Amino acid sequence: MTEPILTLSGVSKTYKGGFTALHGVDLTINKGEIFALLGPNGAGKTTLISIICGIVTPSTGTIHVGGHDAIADYKAARSLIGLVPQELSVDMFETVLATVTFSRRLFGRSGHSAYIEQVLRDLSLWDKRNNKIMELSGGMKRRVLIAKALAHEPEVLFLDEPTAGVDVALRRDMWKLVHRLRERGTTIILTTHYIEEAEEMADRVGVINKGRLLLVDQKEALMQKLGKRELDLTLVDALDAVPAGLERWQLSLVNEGHTLRYVFDATNEDTGIPSLLHELSARHIAFKDLETSKSSLEDIFVDLVEERA
Numbered sequence: 001m002t003e004p005i006l007t008l009s010g011v012s013k014t015y016k017g018g019f020t021a022l023h024g025v026d027l028t029i030n031k032g033e034i035f036a037l038l039g040p041n042g043a044g045k046t047t048l049i050s051i052i053c054g055i056v057t058p059s060t061g062t063i064h065v066g067g068h069d070a071i072a073d074y075k076a077a078r079s080l081i082g083l084v085p086q087e088l089s090v091d092m093f094e095t096v097l098a099t100v101t102f103s104r105r106l107f108g109r110s111g112h113s114a115y116i117e118q119v120l121r122d123l124s125l126w127d128k129r130n131n132k133i134m135e136l137s138g139g140m141k142r143r144v145l146i147a148k149a150l151a152h153e154p155e156v157l158f159l160d161e162p163t164a165g166v167d168v169a170l171r172r173d174m175w176k177l178v179h180r181l182r183e184r185g186t187t188i189i190l191t192t193h194y195i196e197e198a199e200e201m202a203d204r205v206g207v208i209n210k211g212r213l214l215l216v217d218q219k220e221a222l223m224q225k226l227g228k229r230e231l232d233l234t235l236v237d238a239l240d241a242v243p244a245g246l247e248r249w250q251l252s253l254v255n256e257g258h259t260l261r262y263v264f265d266a267t268n269e270d271t272g273i274p275s276l277l278h279e280l281s282a283r284h285i286a287f288k289d290l291e292t293s294k295s296s297l298e299d300i301f302v303d304l305v306e307e308r309a
């Protein structure tokens with residue numbers, strides 16, 4: 001049974017100065033799901049998270065977290081939320097353990113050492129617990145932010161651009177941790193502008209652009225939409241037209257006939273590429289180079305925005 005943990009209704013934000021960063025966002029997140037909010041720079045992702053966490057006041061709309069009104073009943077709503085911000089916001093002179101324990105106490109929770117130990121172990125920080133934050137590497141400092149956010153056992157964890165600028169090892173650890181948290185029933189909402197990240201982690205994805213939530217869909221359905229790729233074959237001899245008999249692939253000629261382009265769905269088991277190459281060879285159409293490219297997030301947004309216009 002799906003049970004909502006977070007409900008937004010008609011949430012808008014116009015900043016002082018008149019810029020509207022969010023336009024009437026409606027969104028329901030269910031308990032235990034991993035939701036990715038995907039959008040380019042400036043789309044409104046941080047604004048939306050900040051509103052839910054009570055850091056920014058919405059201009060209109062209502063927000064409920066675990067049934068609590070996030071404005072009228074701020075404290076109760078906020079106690080259910082853990083927020084991992086984009087930027088470091090810790091006292092550099094404190095130790096890891098003191099920092100995380102302090103975050104737990106802020107929410108009125110007693111120092112539950114076994115829980116904190118588990119969090120620090122999960123994040124490979126236990127051995128560093130007595131180090132000052134300033135003595136940690138950048139990646140470890142990011143882990144401390146996650147530990148701080150988890151310190152009071154929140155039901156909903158927000159990760160704002162969790163893997164921007166982190167190395168592959170930390171990214172992997174982060175993904176593992178997210179899956180482990182989900183197994184324990186934590187709801188996770190992450191913002192990202194990497195499709196791969198949404199693909200790897202999320203159950204559902206919301207696409208936001210220019211302050212509007214353009215669509216919310218199951219990951220598989222969205223990936224189908226976003227999974228377009230291009231195969232460019234650089235021909236040895238330029239062609240005037242796409243050869244007859246290859247209609248099935250809906251090819252196009254670009255680069256003044258030097259490049260044959262095939263747009264395919266990378267999520268299909270049969271991409272159509274082997275059979276295309278076979279047909280080209282049978283027609284003695286030789287190519288000297290071959291390149292595939294993903295449609296960029298930019299292209300996808302343009303597509304989505306145009307579709308919805």
Ligand SMILES: Nc1ncnc2c1ncn2[C@@H]1O[C@H](COP(=O)(O)OP(=O)(O)OP(=O)(O)O)[C@@H](O)[C@H]1O
Pocket residue numbers: 015016017019020021039040041042043044045046047048193
């Ligand atoms: N305090 C503020 N005052 C005025 N405008 C703001 C303020 N904070 C954000 N904005 C504007 O609101 C828009 C959305 O910003 P926001 O930080 O929510 O985007 P984002 O999707 O999180 O982007 P990024 O991926 O770059 O973090 C941007 O155009 C930004 O300039």
